Amino acid sequence: MLRLIVVLFLLVTPLGAEEIVLGLSHDEVAITANFDGSEVMIFGAIKRDAPAPVGGPLEVIITLAGPLEPVLVRRKERVLGIWVNTDAVEVDAAPSFYAVATSAPMRDVLTSVEDLRYGISIPRAIRSVGAPDTVQNSEIFTQALIRIRAGSQLYQILESAVDIEEETLFRGQITMPAALTEGEYTAHIYITRDGVVVDDYETSIAVYKAGLERWLYEMSRNQPFLYGLMSLAIVISAGWLASAAFRIFQR
Numbered sequence: 001m002l003r004l005i006v007v008l009f010l011l012v013t014p015l016g017a018e019e020i021v022l023g024l025s026h027d028e029v030a031i032t033a034n035f036d037g038s039e040v041m042i043f044g045a046i047k048r049d050a051p052a053p054v055g056g057p058l059e060v061i062i063t064l065a066g067p068l069e070p071v072l073v074r075r076k077e078r079v080l081g082i083w084v085n086t087d088a089v090e091v092d093a094a095p096s097f098y099a100v101a102t103s104a105p106m107r108d109v110l111t112s113v114e115d116l117r118y119g120i121s122i123p124r125a126i127r128s129v130g131a132p133d134t135v136q137n138s139e140i141f142t143q144a145l146i147r148i149r150a151g152s153q154l155y156q157i158l159e160s161a162v163d164i165e166e167e168t169l170f171r172g173q174i175t176m177p178a179a180l181t182e183g184e185y186t187a188h189i190y191i192t193r194d195g196v197v198v199d200d201y202e203t204s205i206a207v208y209k210a211g212l213e214r215w216l217y218e219m220s221r222n223q224p225f226l227y228g229l230m231s232l233a234i235v236i237s238a239g240w241l242a243s244a245a246f247r248i249f250q251r
Contacts, residue, residue, distance in 0.1 A: 066097030
């Protein structure tokens with residue numbers, strides 16, 4: 001009976017199993033009035049119970065995803081010399097920020113089957129169930145969303161940006177732009193061999209408004225009337241100061 005238990009244990013526990021031990025440079029990002037972005041260092045090690053298995057080299061993939069949100073993507077066409085909105089497709093859930101960093105070119109670290117299974121690449125991280133029957137080539141709307149957000153550094157592909165030492169230690173750095181959505185960001189690390197995921201690990205980073213940004217945000221949500229009066233007062237004061245300065249310079 002004992003021998004049978006040992007055999008079953010060996011069958012379900014792979015020899016030389018590899019596990020991720022992770023660390024973060026910081027687990028929260030504060031958005032203040034002068035916030036211009038942040039850099040997050042993600043580092044870790046590979047824990048093994050035996051020597052590294054024989055086969056392809058170990059590779060690492062790091063993703064950092066912001067909160068999911070629905071996005072309405074519109075297509076503009078020129079009608080009678082005027083650009084107007086025509087078709088529209090609602091993307092059901094797209095990360096507000098998404099970066100994927102790899103230790104080698106993506107085609108070498110992950111197979112398409114594994115990408116489909118884990119949803120690692122940017123197109124796989126976006127969920128779009130369907131489009132109206134009147135819209136043709138609906139996939140171009142998702143491509144347009146990726147292109148627009150990539151231009152704002154909200155979507156990033158960082159190939160060969162993760163360093164690995166002796167197939168044991170790894171580190172990667174992701175730069176988060178200033179235009180961040182508040183919420184919980186998910187960092188996901190995958191280790192692969194021959195394009196197949198061996199192990200994965202998930203942790204979170206809190207992104208929140210602080211200081212003056214937090215005060216203004218809370219006022220706009222909880223006291224919109226006072227927020228409107230304050231905004232109006234600021235506009236009037238700025239106009240008066242600009243007018244006064246102009247009169248002084250004219251003298």
